[in-house]
Amino acid sequence: MSTRKKITGVLGNVATMALIAGTAVSLSIALSSAKADELHVYNWVDYIGESTIADFEAETGIKVIYDTYDSSETVDAKLITGSSGYDVVLHAGSFMPRLIEAGVFEVLDKSKLDNYANLDVDILKVVESWDQGNKYGVPYMWGTVGITYNVDMIKERMPDAPIGSFSMILDPSIISKFADCGISLLDSPVDVIPMTLSYLGLDPMSTNPEDYDKVVEAVSAIRGSVTTFDSSNYLNALPSKERCIAMTWSGDYAVAASRAEEAGVDINLNYFVPKEGAGAWFDMWAIPSDAPNKEAAYKWLNYMMRPEVIAAATNYTWYANANKAATPLVDEEIRTNPAVYPDSKAMERMYLAKTLPPKVERVRTRSWSRIKTGS
């Protein structure tokens, strides 16, 4: 748990580009040389139990080659290129439909997954909106998009700050009070734009280009107060008090807090899901159809569905998991934390990402660069 992991993330990013360039020339990269006792896993950075990999290796004798990424776009591009060399990949559910249509994933043979019954049926139902019939993906962890804030730094600047509302960010008169202590938005149009649409009372998955103009207008108005757009550096910037408000994924505030603790920094972080609506996301494990070692991939999937394994992962990452049988094994502090396991009232405010038509997606990305660059 240090900057090392983050660097690996960015290195991974650069490596991805190199790899894509490589595969485009159809030079087969050494990755694809499969060995029977090797398993290539591709997962989000900081997104697994502390000893999960070592335990899996000890039990099965399979050597795990573990790679991480720090943006969904990276893994998406790698998978759509093909011949990624990975046996099992974690991917955001909302990205799945397009990849499924392109034939990227293997239809899962559930007879090889005897722990499948541990999964939460309600969550399986939710992820069916991306993966009809739960044929391709095994839901892993899930969470929300929200705001992590430094309680003391906020109080100091605005004692009556509207904690709980996205106006903390989108109201120019409020956010300007915090401009000096560092504010970041996720560098992710698929997270920020729907949330802004929702705040404006519009459909978060709108297909109307004019709605996106309204988003540009709303975010541009507060753009001057935003320090940076960032999806991973906040894990260091929050503990080092370089940032007081960061739009983050739900578990990350806890990761940031534990890093502060490790560094001996006294800090009081908290997290909220905007009452105006927020995105819920679900990440899924899937096996690429060209995976070199599918047998080992099934063993991995089955292992990850063991209640004690996934509970340990949640206890370490502070992300809720999709495994019903594991819930009693999750630390009470986490299980009862509404930021991690939102109550039903909060769940009502959540929306799910949908695959937009390519033209709308282009409008969304274009709006995003308009927001970021002001042009």
Place this chain on the structure above:
Amino acid sequence: MSRDAANKKLPTLSAGSIVKMAGDLSGKLIQRNWKRFVIAVPLVWLLIFFIVPFVIVLKISLAEGMIARPPFTPLFEWAEDLSFTISVTFENFRFLVTDDLYYSSYLNSLFLAGKSTIICLLIGYPMAYGIARSRSDIRGILLLMVVLPFWTSFLLRIYAWMGLLNKNGIINGALLSMGIIDEPLNMMFTEGAIYVGIVYSYLPFMILPLYATMEKLDESLNEAAADLGGKPFTVFYTVTLPLTLPGIVAGSLLVFIPATGEYVIPALLGNYDTLMIGRVLFDEFFSNRDWPVASAVAVALLAFLVVPIMMYQHFQAKDGERS
């Protein structure tokens, strides 16, 4: 070059020279084969690592996006009845003109790269000159110091700059503790930070070719110019500068070309107000997942860069004629 010119002279036929000619000819054949072999190595390299990837990118830029793996339409198709269809679209290039995003990013990138090149030249020129004029026993060490940063990963060095420029970074910490400033300076995520990163990263590419030309400079030319009454500036302007021009051109291109397409430095150190073509390309590829438009951006970028490369060729050819 001069030898080539000599080879072109037609040998005059005389009785005794025929035997000599035959000997010359076989020697020349060996020489020519050897030349071909030597040239073949970089040619094959270029073919595999530049031409082939470029043709693939060009091919994708003429396709249409679709949901498949890979995510674009094939250029050639053999139907089952062996009929052959080629589908080409220039829509992607047309699209680049419809939105001023691409146009202004290209211009911005060229401007930023140009400014970085000038800064590199202003810093690199005196440095290279100093190294070339230094005592021969320390020259090696000075050159080593120019090359030394390459021993560390480029990415790690940019991360080190993040540590230096941060609000709570080393520079701010030092200035604060010395009482020079009261509040930390805002250096990260600024356009200035991009320039620092680019100039720092590419400076050796400016210094080395400059050094190579300066090392060959004949000191006596300067002395002669001075003896003839040239003031130091006149000597520099009329003797040193023209003689080092090939180094200036080579160094500038080595900085300018990669800086134009730079992605990592602006992404890590820069603010988001700075439109750069590298980032636009990244967005097309990763966010829009539109490989054809991304490829069209790359092809257009290359077209922008071919112009300076051809200028360089032109300069070199001229230089060849002169010597």
